[in-house]
Every structure is written in structure tokens, then in C-alpha cells.
Amino acid sequence: MARPSPVARALSQNFLADRAAARQLARLAVPFTSKVPLMLEVGAGKGALTEHLAPRCRELRAYEIDRRLLPALRARFTETSHVTVIGGDFLTSQPPRTPFSVAGNVPFSRTADIVDWCLRAPGLTDATLMTQLEYARKRTGDYGSWTLLTVRTWPRYEWRLVGRVARTRFWPVPRVDAGVVRIERRRTPLVEPASYAWWGELVEAGFSGVGGSLHASLRRVCPRRRVDAAFGAAGLERGVLVGAVTPGEWLRLFDVLG
Template sequence: MLPVHVSPPPRRQNGPRVARHSRRTPAHRDPTHRDGGPGRDGGRPNNRRRLSQNFLADPGTARWVVRLAEVTADDLVVEVGPGEGAITRFLAPAARRVIAHELDPRLAERLADRYRDPAKGVRVVHGDFIRSRPPREPFSVVGNIPYSRTSDIVRWCLEAPMLTSAVLVTQLEYARKRTGAYGRWSLVTVLTWPWWSWRLAGRVDRNRFRPVPRVDAGVLVLGRRSEPLVPVGRRAQYRRVVELGFGGVGGSLSASLSREFPAGRVVDALRSAGVDTGAPVGLVRPDQWVEVFLALSGPGRTGSRRGRRG
């Protein structure tokens, strides 16, 4: 296992050692993310707003989150934003090892003090989670994450080669949009669907957090597929087709794809996937996207219009 990239850990007098991320470690960045957006704290201009901290105050919810992660005694778990340790309390006895990343220095120190005994199997790292390097062995991610950092954290998870699953407590609206709860599907979900499943496991009432945020939370579950729906070697080709579909201006998926593929082939591909030829892009389910892609690019198919030019 490659350890998280840290500088020499500081020591407080007569206190626990807390690992700290190196500032030189590159961050995973989401160009659509805005740091100044509303956090979980209802707009109070204080340190909690800067860190977007809302602590899970209900043990039953924390236990449920860990149960969703299906942690076993053989598992390595990376926890994002443990805060006061509400979820850590249930992760520690269930997992082989827990690496807990906490941005708030005071909370990191307190948690390290609580788990100073190596036998408890918890290592506390003070620093920004998205600046950490993922483990080089199979691991899962669990966390009550800051709403303002959701895009960055999800991207980190999707890019981690050895991640098997992630259970994230995040803003309910985000989880709904990513899992098609409104009948519409986002680009990021469709792009990753052949390799990752997305599921909204449930809703968490805002009153189970302290301080109480302005909105309810949702538990988002990401799972790496044991058998990809599209071969990894065709990832770039799949991405190009999906981006072509989402890149149309106010039209149907058929119109978007017909800019590059012959119209007859597009109609046949949509019909084979059960998609109406006039369906807007956002209403096409991720599993239908996979069928459309395979129909357009399967064995025996000729290339796109662009590919035949010249």
C-alpha cells in the first residue's frame, strides 16, 4: 500500500501524533466547482462555514451509513471528514483499518487522541482529503462530506484506481440529480455508468446534524462494477459519443448524434435501446446510453461520418 503523502507529523506536547498532508501534493480539481458557494451551516460567517462542518448527531444514522458500506474485518476504509467521530465510532470496530482525513486541526487532534491506541486501527490525517493519494490496495470511502466540496470528492473517488465503493452523506439535491430521481440524468452519471453504479440509499433529515443545515441530506452509494458494461479499452470512444449527445443545442438525442453518425443508424440504435427518436438527451437512462453506444460502435459497424471523411 502506498501511504498517504504527508510531511513529518507534528506533535503537541504530551499529545498524539497527527499526520498532515504536504502542501506540495497536487489537488484533484473540478472546473465546475465554486469554492464560495453556500455551505451546510445556513450562511453563518464563521469558521464552520469555511470548513462546511455539520456534524452528524444521530448514532442510528451513523450506524446505518456504516452498514450500507458493508465493511468487513478485512477492509481498508478511508473516511472523509470524520469531524467529531460519529461515523468513525462504528467504522473502527468493523474494519481492518481506517484512515480518517480531517481538515479542521482541532478536530483532527481530538480524534487522534481518542484513537491513539494502534490496536484501534484508526489513523487520523490532518489535511484536505482531495489532496491525498489513494491507497494502492482495494479500499472503500465513507464520509459525511461538506456539501461545498461534493463535486471534488466524488471526482476523487471516481478517479481512484483501487476504490471499490463509496458511501457519502451529501446534499439530498445532489444525490437526487445524480441518481435520476427526477427522471433526468446528468452527464457525469452517464459518463461513468459503464463502470460505476449510482444509488440514492435514503434521505437524512437535516435535524440529525449540528448545527442544523438549511437542507436535508441524502446518502449516495457508488459501486464499482465487477464486470464493466463497456470494455475499459473503449472508454474514450464511449466518452466521445456521450459528449456528442449532450453537446447538442436544445434538441433530441437523435439530432445530437446525427451530427456525426448516419441518421438511419442513429434511429436503429435508439430503437434497439427502447429510446423514442424525439427523446431529449437528459431523459435517456444510463443503461440505454450503453445500448445506444454498443449499437453504434459494435462489430461490423461502419465508422462515423467524421471517421469516413478523407
């Protein structure tokens, strides 16, 4: 097998080389029998995932930044009228105004930016992204700890690890395995919109590390007696590390502190 090109390395390209893995990713992205009205695919590459997403969507917009791949990609789907191949950087695109989904085997080096784009898009309903396994596990609490981004967005989005893919299923073969993370917008937020800014401020303060513990960090923004009462309601010890506090426990803290 040929060595990966310098362009592939520069763009952090690891193409899905296994049809079964591509088919499974499409099933995870569209887990229902009805078709998705609008799907955006991040990094269509040679169309391995596009092929399996197309039958599950009424409209599919496949973004590919590597212009060398565009002629073959467009030729492959020229007879599929509801698939539009778009040459360019997905991150510079404007989110659709109507509800939409996102799926893709994303470049590992650009995962954080792509996730941020998705979370800022008002119309996003869900995103199913193949990322480094470590990233997927970390964001979904699979290591037994929780990150600032996950907790801060939890009232509006559910994060789940829904699959794992061996690194040997890609070409070029990356150094690590991949995971599939699914981010779903909640139909009913867990925190009232009017209180969401305070939720974010509270979580940011808790993850600041000031004072050496979550209890001490929260005392910077709330009276000690209220923090004590919140910890009691959540069943937390005062010395608990912030990463060990689950989103559900954060919500119980917020019930008292909010």
C-alpha cells in the same frame, strides 16, 4: 445550543449529531459481514461516524481538515490501533495503491470535488457519501432524469440512492436534508475497456445540446441511418430529451453506434 463558528461555516461543516444516523451510515458503507480491508473516511469531524466504521474495517484512515478538532479526535481513538487520524485535506491525498473504500459525511460545498477524486482513483471499490439530498437524487436518477456524469461513468460504476437523513440530525442544522449515495465499481465493466473512450465521446456528444435533441446531437458523430437504427433498437422517440434516457437505453444505443 451554541451558534456555529465562522470556521465551521467556512469549511461547510455540518456534524452528525445523531448516533443512529451515524450507525446507519456505517452499515450502508460496509453492508457485508466481513470487514473492509481499507477504508478512508472523508471529514471525520468529532468522530461520530469513525466510531461506527472502526469495528467494520481492518484499517481505517480518518481525514480531518480542521486542525482544531485533531487533538480530541486522536485522543478518542488512541487505543484503537487500526484507526489512523490524518490531519489535512483529503483532496490532496494520494489514493492507496491497494483496493479501498471511501465513506463520509462530506461538506456539501465540496461534494463534486470529492466524488471526482473517488472516480479517478484506480483502487476505489466503492464510496458511500452523505451529500445534499438533491445531489444524491440527481446523480442516481431518482428525479426520473439522468446526468452526464452518471451516464458517462455507468459502465464502470453503479450509482444508488441508499438513504435519506433529515437536516435536523446535524449541527449546525443545514437548510436541506441529506441523502446517502453509494458508488460501486463494477467487477465486470459493461463496456469493453478498448471501447470506453468512444463511449465517453458518444455520451459527451449526446449531452452537448447541439441540434436541440439527443437524436440531432448524435448525428454529429454518427451517420443518420445508424442513429435511426440505434433509436429503434433502444425503443426511443426521436424527440426524447437526453436527460430522460436511462443508462440501460444508452447501452442499447451504444450496441448499435459503438
